[in-house]
Amino acid sequence: MPRRNALAPHVTTQPSPGRAVPAAQRGGALLYVIASIALLGAVGGGVAYFSSSSSTSQLANTRAEQAYYAALAGQEYVEQQHRYHEGNPDNLDSASAFAKLLNALQENGGERSLDSSRRFTVTLTDISSSSPYLYTASILGSYVDAQGNITESYRIAQTRAGSADDPFTPADPDSGDPSGTIAPDEIGRMTPTVVNKAKLDTGVYGENVTLGNEASVKGDIISLSWVMIGNKAAVGGDVCAGGDVTLENESTVGGDINTPGNITIGSNNAIVKGSVYAGGKVTLNSSAQVLGDIHAGGNVDLNWSSTVGGGVITYGNVTVANAAKVQGNVDAGGKITVNWGGTIVGDAIAGGKAEINSGGSARSASSNVSAPPRLTPTAPTACAEVEKPPLQTFSAGTTPVSAQYGKYTLSPGMSLSPGTYGILDIAGKNILTLHGGTYTFTSMSVAWLHTLQLDLSGSDITIFVVGDVSYGGDVTINVSSDGVNYDTMWNVDPALAAKVYLETHGNFTSGEQGKWFGTILAKNNIAFTGGKDPYGRVKVIGSLATVDGKITLSDEFSNIYVKSNFARANW
Structure with missing residues (x-):
């Protein structure tokens, strides 16, 4: 997710610098951002535009501003396609990668619709045949009336x-993974709910995401719809959503927030340390803080004692309440209202009326200002794409592996060589030792009070399971780096977890006090149930990811992220 400067890009008929897209954005859902930045309700004065109508009404000005914004969307689209194909995700030679970029930009004649009334067209010219590869991309943003006629246009040369x-x-080619997509194990694909007081060493991705009270996520949150961040919860990175984003009281986001929806920041010093970019409205409740800028398509309401460390740029109205403060300028397409005790340290620049009430203050106040020179908001940026991990192709054997309760109680217990087997069914109070190599099972069922020993003195351990994996509660996992001496998973080097990979084409379920050492990839669901570890230890050293299912975490779940060697080589 981006961290950007305060100024929105100023589009003219000269080359525009655009916004550099960080690696995490490359390969994002490009048309998603195009839809998200087609903001409605633009008001205020006109901009430089080409018009098929001589009307100078407010409606024409509004349509012109929407055409201007459609051109911005086109520029953003070209920039992101450029960055994405520069990443060369398909490992092509330079000429082929360049040709693929040009084809992508010219698809459908270069025309992209934001909605029924706004679209942009990219006109492309290849001006070089060898490195460095150069081209010109001009953008025509258009407003289309109900009859399909273009009534307003804005061109970026x-x-x-x-x-x-x-x-x-x-x-x-083959220079790693430069595409900027996020590996599924790095962001918990897919984890819709992070339980109360959980502590994740990764980010979180889901169709929607709820971060429970006092939970923390070290990385980013990416949601296809809404995000809810609970009381005293913390996100170390950015938040990117397809719907509304809500922060409850005393919660924290360490980076930016991007969404085409609304953003609500809770009371009692809830804080966003970066900037916020919303297609809808932005609300800061009492004592909420945004340390960067606010960009919005709708209204911005700054309630009692809330603060903005940068500026506010919106197409809607802005209200600054008692004891609220904006350190920079406020650029609003609609009305700016500063109530008693409210402060704009910079200038109040309104497309409508700039009203500074008694007891309020601003360095200056200007009404009926068109855009430009009034700034317009920077659109929300596309969320980084979270890869869908590839499932391997394998088949199990027919030879079952089983042990009755308490049959193997002395180390190494049942020492199983790598190979292809049928059902693995181990009753409780047994020891099972696995060695370096590949195991394939029809299914795995391990009962309560079982001990799994992982011999990592040689090659990696890879486990493929056609069906479900079921681990009972209070399973102990011991690890050896020399094949002789075993210690608990918490007392060995966590980096050893990179040598263990389990892939199931069914579900993975772990009972009370369940744990794992290594990476788990499930086609369906992953579930860790029960309460917190009585000693406060992590439940997983490694990583978790699903293809079609979701991840469910136990109470106060915590982990240490270690990327699997197998995932690094095959995902």
Whole structure:
């Protein structure tokens, strides 16, 4: 997710610098952001535009501003396609990667619709045949009336992307994973709910995401719809959502928030340490803080004692309540109201009326200002794409592996060699030792009070399971780096977890006090049940990811993230 400067890009008929897209954004859902930045309700004065109508009404001005914003969307689209294909995710040679970029930009004649009334068209010219690869991309943003006629247009003569200042320079083939997509194990694909007081060493991705009270996530949150961040919860990175984002009291986001929906920041010093970019409205409740800027398509309400460390830029109205403060300028397409005790340290620049009431203050107040020079908001940026991990192809054997209750109680217990088996069914109070190599099972069932010993003195341990994996409660996992001496998973080097990979094409379920050492990939669901570890120890050293299912975490779940060698090589 982005961390950006306060100024929105100023689009003219000259090459525009655009916004650099961080690696995490490359390969994002590009058309998603295009839809998200087609903001409605633009008000205020007109902009430089080409018009098929001589009308100078407020409606024409509004339509012109929407055409202007459609052009911005086109520029953003070209910039992101440029960055994505520079990442060379398909490991192509430079010429082929360049050709793929041009084809992508010219698809459907270069025309992209934001909705029924707004669209942009990219006109492309290839001006080089060898490295450095140069091209010109001009953008025509248009407003289309109900009869399908273009009534307002705004043209960007050339984007910075493709020019001599920013030529197309694709990454070398096989230079790693430069595409900017996020690996599924790095962000908990898919974890819709992070339980109260859980502590995750990764980010979180889901169709929707709830971060429970006093829970923490070290990385980013990415949601296809809404995000709810509970009381005293903390996100170390950014939040990107397809719907509304809500922060409860005393919660924290360490980076930016991007959404085409609304953003509500809770009371009692709830804080966003970066900037917020909303397609809808933004509300700061009492004593809430945004340390960066606010960009919004709708209204911005700053309630009692809330603060903004940067500026506010919106197409809607802005209200600054008693004891609320904006350190920078406020640029609003609608009305700006500063109530008694409210402060704008910078200038109040309104497309409508700038009203500074008695007891309120602003450095200056200007009404009926068109855009430009009034700034317009920077659109929300696309969320980074979270890869769908590939499932391996394998088949199990027919030879079952089983042990009655308490049959193997002395180490190494049942020492099983790598191979292809049928059902694995181990009753409680047994010891099972696995060694370096590949195991394939029809299903796995391990009962309560079982001990799993992982011999990592040699090669990695890879476990493939056709069906479900069921681990009973209070399973003990011991690890050896020399094949002789075993210690609990909490007392060995966590980096050893990179040598263990389990993939099930069914579900993985772990009972009370369940735990795992290594990576788990499930086609369906992963579930850790029960309460917190009585000694406060982590439940997983490794990583978790699903393809079609979801991840359910036990109470006060915590983990240490270690990327699997197998996942690194095959995902």
